[in-house]
Each structure stands twice: as structure tokens, then as C-alpha cells.
Amino acid sequence: MNKRQIQIFDTTLRDGTQGEGVSFSCDDKLRIARRLDEFGVDYIEGGWPGSNPKDMEFFDRAQRELKLRHARIAAFGSTCRAGLDPADDPQIQLLISANTPVVTIFGKSWDLHVREVLRTSMEENLRMIRESVRYIKSQGREVIYDAEHFFDGYKANPEYALATLQAAILGGADVVVLCDTNGGCLPWEIGQIVDAVRRDLLGHSLDGDEPSNGHQPPAADVVLGIHAHNDSETAVANTLEAVRRGCTHVQGTVNGYGERCGNANLMSVIPNLQLKMGYELVSPEQLAQLTELSRFVSELANLSPDTHQPFVGASAFAHKGGTHVNAVVKHAMSYQHIDPALVGNETRVLVSELSGKDNIAVKRREFGLDGLSREEERQVLRQIKELENAGFAFESAEASVELLLRRTRTDYTPPFELIDYTATVEHRAGRGMFSEATVKVRVGDKIFHEVAEGNGPVNAMNRALRKAIQQLYPRLQHHHLKDYKVRILDSESGTAAKVRVLIDSTDGERSWSTVGASTNIIEASWIALADSVEYFLLTDAERQARQQEGAVTA
Template structure:
């Protein structure tokens, strides 16, 4: 089988946009389409022209702005209305006006939907399918037909379901896609329906599964095992209710587990990057634990696992992460022990040995800190600072500046405004320095005060920006400790730090300091500047 004969069809831009919380502009859709094309899908369903104005605009702009390398663009729509000629149906005309090489029609295959939703007869439903497909084929379009509710409809009325498949194929449809629209079927049922339909009709079949029973990917693979060669899905499994089959997972399974070259190996190696790009553009993050592409997909924490991974990564990983563009990560925690510390250190570029005194000290400190509420899983920068301290003999390495003291003051202002002012006292090369900052809260004020103090001496800090701030209360009551996780970036990279204290502001200060110290790792002496009193106000 060749990659050309197997059809990988993405419907993120139509079915995927029904995901709760997803709103895409036309620009967003064009950008997502480019990433899907770069990944290597064969078809990209752009939307429903004529029914959704934004989709009509998408297809208009796509004609001049979208240059696809591997994919063909498909417009989605319905068969003609009951009692209306296909050529006279405005919605069918909109499909032609989209000027796509491919059109995908949704057709009813469940008798109750024909009678209750379309309010027509089963015979007219078949005529609607045949008439619409014939018109589109006559106009030079490749046509796929999505047989909506097919798996459920087949179980209710096998005869009509098969008639729908035959009507579409006889009129010229290239493939008829069997849909588990309600997503309630299990793999054995899907396999049985596909096998029976293929045997009764001999028509090229596709599969479109929803995930309401958690089986969309498994159902898709079962359909492929039964002979289907056209599979539909969405990036990250986006879609209404519980979503669709995750096309990233499906593609990787078909290539790596079934040996079907649905995307070239080189494209598969870019899959994780494509997945991250699509999630960023849609504003709907994929699951951290998503197979193959999630940041946690090849992440290890337990000490036994980490120890085994030192011997052979394949002992606890089903594939080489590089095959899908991902990478192995190690989480450092009191559960991980020396092996996890060694693996994490090597991941960060430090050559250490699990049996060394340095690793033993680092593991002991981590265990103690986590017992007091720290968590290094999202704080690689804090871990690296700790490791550097131990590599320097267990004492704190020379810091480019020293903190003498800090304080925060909140003043109640007019109309309920409460500006926050922070003051930091530092020492740089033995020379005292006082700086102030004002912000919308203590963290913002402290951040600005640090910038006011340090930017003149360390210009590289001017691009440092706090991008995420999270607080978790450890325990109950007003005296509970707080764990603060902060993410910083400088335009080239991002890093996370952690701080814990009974006082939330103090915990934030610890995390802020770690972030700045990390940014200055391996920094040469501060730039020449006259220490003075500085202020920063927002």
C-alpha cells in the first residue's frame, strides 16, 4: 500500500471548531491549515461554505493565500433539500462556488434522522444523495460522502444503511465514510459493521469516529483493520462533546504499529511540533498526556523507571520519541532518587554519576524540600540552580548580586485602587543599591523593582518577562503555606522556578530570585554602572 492510496482526512477546521471554547478567525484557520499540510495530511476540510459566513470567506481567501504541499482542500456541506433540484439548491451552489477540488457531503443514513430531521421519506433521501453527488462529479469535483449515524443506523435498518452507501457510490462518490456520530460504539461493533458493509457493497469505505465512549482512536484502528482506507479525525481530538478521533494518535499508530505509510517518516518526525503549533493557534491546549505528542508522553518520574531508563530507554518507552518529534523528560522528585537526578542532570547537559556524592546530596536536598512543599516538576530552573550549588561543593556559588532585604507596601487609594510598592536592597560587588517599583500587586511590584535595580548592570535582563504565575495553598486555614510556580521567558527560551513559604509574597520572591539567578547563570561580571537609588513605576 502506498501513502497516496491511504487517505488521511483532517476535519479540525470544521468538526474540530465545534469544541467548547474554540473560536477561530479566518487568519487562524489559514494558519492551522498550513501546519496540517506540513504534517502531511492528505485532505483538509476547511468548513461549510454558504452555511457559515466565516467559512465562505475562508475559501475565498484560500484560493489566493493558501498554497498546500501535500493536502487537498475540501468543502463540507449537505445534500440537496427534499423536493429541490440539486442545481437549484443554494447550499449546493455554495459548495461549487468554494472552488475546492474536493467536496464532502453529509448524508443521513439513520431512518429516524431521515424521518424526524429531514422530514422526508427513505426513497427521497436516497434520491437526494444520488442527485447531489452526480451534480458535483459532473462539475469536476472529487466527492466523499459522510454517512452520518451509520453505525447506529446499520443496526436499526441494515437495508437502508446499505442503500445509502450504494446510492453514493453509484453516483460517483470516491469513498463513503461510515460515521459513529454519537460516539457510543465499541471496536468490535465498528469492525463488524465495516466488515459487513464492505462485503455487501464492495464500495471504498472511510471511517469517522467520535469519542463519547473513549474509543474513537481504537474504533478508527479497528475500521482500518477491517479494510477501511480513508480515515477522518481532528488535531488533538478536538470536537463537540467528547471530541473526535485524534488524528495525531491515529496517524502515529498506523505508521508505527500497522506499518501503513499514511505520512512519510520525515513528516512524522515533525508531528509533535505541528501539534504544539495547532494548539497555540486554536488557543485550546492539547492534553499533556496525549499519546506521542504530549509533553508528558515520554516523561518519567518513579525511581525504578528512571534507574531502568539509564540502562535502556526502551524498557519504559514503546517507541523512540524522536520518531514523532518528541523527547524524553525526567521529573525530579522525592520519588525519583539518584537515578532521576542523574537523568535530569544529563538532560540539562551536566555529566554526573548516580553514585557520586554530588548526586546523593542533590537527591537528599530534593527529598527534604519536597517534604516541605516544593515541587520541581515544572521548575527545571530551580532544580538546575540546586544542582549547580552541589556541583560547586555543596556551598552556594558566587552570585552576581546579593539580597540584603526587601519589603512590600500596599496603599489604599481612591475608588478602591490599591497600588503596591516594593523596595529591594541589593549589593553588587560590595556596593549597596536600593531600588523601588510600583505594580498591580506585590509580585508585579517586586519584579519591577528587580528590573530597576539590575537592568543597568545586566542588560540581558531587560527582555526578561514573567509569562505565568501559579499559587497552590498547601494545607488548610489561613496559616497554610503556599507554593508559587513562576514561568519566565526572554524571547528565546522559557524556564520555571518554584518558591515555598508560609507567606505567599515571600514564596513569590523566592521564585522570582531563582528566575533572575537562572537568567544570569554563567554571566560575566556586571556591566560598568554607577550603583545608585533607582525607581520603577507602572
């Protein structure tokens, strides 16, 4: 491991919340801060005091409620306004009153912004940066200076962009962060400009070049940082290149949340730095919490996790093609760039029409099913390919795959068998829409026939099935449907189109998914519904038996 310290600065609670659809309550922000501290980040930017009541509440409660073991809380704001002394600037005073050990302020690096946005002089902007940093330092705070639009500013006017950094350093900034605020830079541009800053401002570069401006560098030991946005899909690459060229302070957000296209995704930056580039950022035990951290923040943001996100997504180490699975079974790393356990993820084998016999063998072992021959596994594979051709999709419905495997066994006895069902939808005067279903099933040598009303035909069938068999399977009360999705597979067929139904279910401890497909939406729904109930009854009975055996043994 490279022992050079890389500072991890998380801005999920500030910059991340500027992303469309991202919102956290104050309680959410406190919970996330605790989890980030446990994970091992060095800085947690909590928000902008004065911008909204929630951020003010966060800083107030953070002082009283957060007992952080490692991370330091930072408040965020801007330099003082033109013509004002920092001591008289209300926004600066709010930063001080937040009472955080760290204050992050941003200032303008791009002469375009100085002229057209601030509408002030170049000299006044330098004063605003220098004096704001100096004043906050005089209040006993660690100061991180974010050079907003630095890379665009450097391209337009390198001398002035460097002068803004020099102003922050002369003011006493502990860290100077180069920001690709518009997210438009490419990695080689980042590398060239970071190296120019190190050479011309700090007096050293990776190539050993002398300063090109002929001036004595103002501070050779100031910490240099990177803050990248993802508008060109290069935020992670830009961050890694900046570190490669000498930056030791890295800013980003969990899951890449942020304004427009988001920020550098720490869920990719951190494992790349630690596992690929050899830096020691967190302990191996903390790194193994990465996937859990990603999903925890997604849950609090009320956003579905990105399944295809590198390192932490559910599909990051999922294998579907038969050739891939065949290789992974023989050697796990043949189609994986790291051991997924290092980041708390896992290898998954999917089943679909692209599967080979090894996909089925892996799933059989994963489900703990014995007694199937290789020919029976091939039979299941053929059946899956035929069903997928008919509209089924099994990669998101593993409970249906397990049932196909179970039903192939010669000793398999289903917990119930369908005889027939009906489902009607009516509009009755004085009552409106009305749905009713009847279900007739066989359990052993008994036949049960029940009718139920429901909020729609599928709900009515669900209720009728439960009425028919719940007296024999009382634990069915723990089975609940979580989600019901319908997808039209051939919309050009109009009302005769084939549909696929995916049902997500839970018993409060486990979750599983089942699938059905047909040109009749009621039939597709029944297949998925019946499979969901059958899967629960089978696996729940086995779990109860194992628990009883454990109790007897104990």
C-alpha cells in the same frame, strides 16, 4: 511497510471548529492548511460554504493564495432538501461555487433521522442521496459521501442503512465514509459492521464470506472510509479497527478537536497506523513533524496543549519515578513504546519526591554541569525531597532544580545575595491601594538598597530588585516574567494555608520556570522571583561567553 494507500482526511478546519472553545480566523485556517499540506495529509476539509462568512472567505482566498503541493481542499455540505432537484438547491449551489476539487456531502443513514429529523419518506431520502452525488459528480468534482449516523442506523435497520450507501455509490461517489456520529460504538461493533458492509455491499470481506443478501454488489472497488467521534473514548481505537477491517480512508482532526468530546485524534491515529500497523502514510521526515504540528494548531486555537496527549504531549515520554528513570538510563526503550524522535518528541526526566539518584544524574548532564560527586547528587536529591515535603514542586520548575545543583558546587558564587526585604500594602486616602517594597542585596563586597512602588507587593519587589542590581547587570532588561501562578496547598487551614508560587519567565529566546513555597505568599513569591533572576543572570552570562569564544574562534 504495507503499501496499501490510506487516505488521510483532515477536518480540523470544519468539524474541529465545532468543538467548544475552538475558533480560527480565516488567516489561521490558511496557515493550518499550508502546514497540513507540508505534513502530507491527502484532504483538507475547509468548512461549510454558506454556513458563515469566514468559511466563504476561506474558500475564496484558498483559490488565490494556497499553493498546495499534495493535499486537496474539500468543501462540506448536505444532500439536497426533500422535494428539490440538486440543481435548484441553494446549498448545493454554494458547494459548487466554492470551486474546490473535492466536495464532501453527508446524508441520513438512520431511519429515525429520516422520519423524525428530515420528516420525509425513506424513498425520498435515497433519492436525495443518489441525485445529490450524481449532480455534484456531473460538475467535475470528486465526491466523498459521509454516511451520517451509519453505525446507529445499521443497528436499527441494516437493510436501509446499506441502501443509503448503495444510493451514494449508484450516484457515483468516489469514497463512502461510515460515520459513528454519536460516538457511542465500541471497537468490536465497528469491526463487525465494517465487515458486513464489505461483504454485503462491496462483495468481499476479510473472512472471504459471500454476500448475505443475495444481491450483486453495486461497486466492488469503491473506497470505504471511517469517521469516528470520541464520546465513548474509543474514536482512535474505532478508527484503527475500521482500517484493520478494510477501510482505507481515515477522517479525523488535529488534537482530536471536535464537537462534544471531539473527533478521532489524528495525532494518535497516524503514528499508530504507520509505526504499529505498518502502513505508509507520510515520510519519516514528515512524521517527525507530528509534535510540532500538534502544538502549532493548539497555538492558533489559543488552547494550551494537552501535556498528557499520547505521542505528542510533553508528558508522553516523561519519566518521574526513580525505578523508571534507572531503567531508561540503561535502555531507553525499557519504558517507552516508541522512540519519541520518530514523532518529533523527546524523552524527559522529571525531578520530584519520587525521584531516585539517576533522575538527578540525568538532569545534571542535561544541564551541562560537571564537578558534582555522586554524594553531592544524593545531597541535592535529599534536599528536593525535603522541599517537596514543604510544598515545593520541581517537576514544572526545572530552573529551580538547576540552581539547587549549581549551589551544591563548592566554587559556586551567586550573582547577588539577599540581606533583607520589606513589602507593604496600604490604602491611602485619595490614592487607593498602594504597594511599596525595599530590597537590600549584596553583590561582591558592595551593598545595594533600593525602594520601588508596584502594582501589588510582588511587582514592587521585582522592581526594587531590578533597581538594585541592573546597573551591574544591564542585560537584566531582557528578563521578563510571563506568568505568575499561586496554588493553595492546604485549603482547610484557611488564611494560614501554605501556598506554592510558580513563575514562568523569558528573555525572548528561552523560557524557564521557578518555584517557591511558604505559609507566607510574599516569601513564596520572593523565592520564585529571586530564583528566576538568578537563573537568568547565570545562564545568560554563560551564553554570552560561549558566543564570544565562538566569534574569536571564527
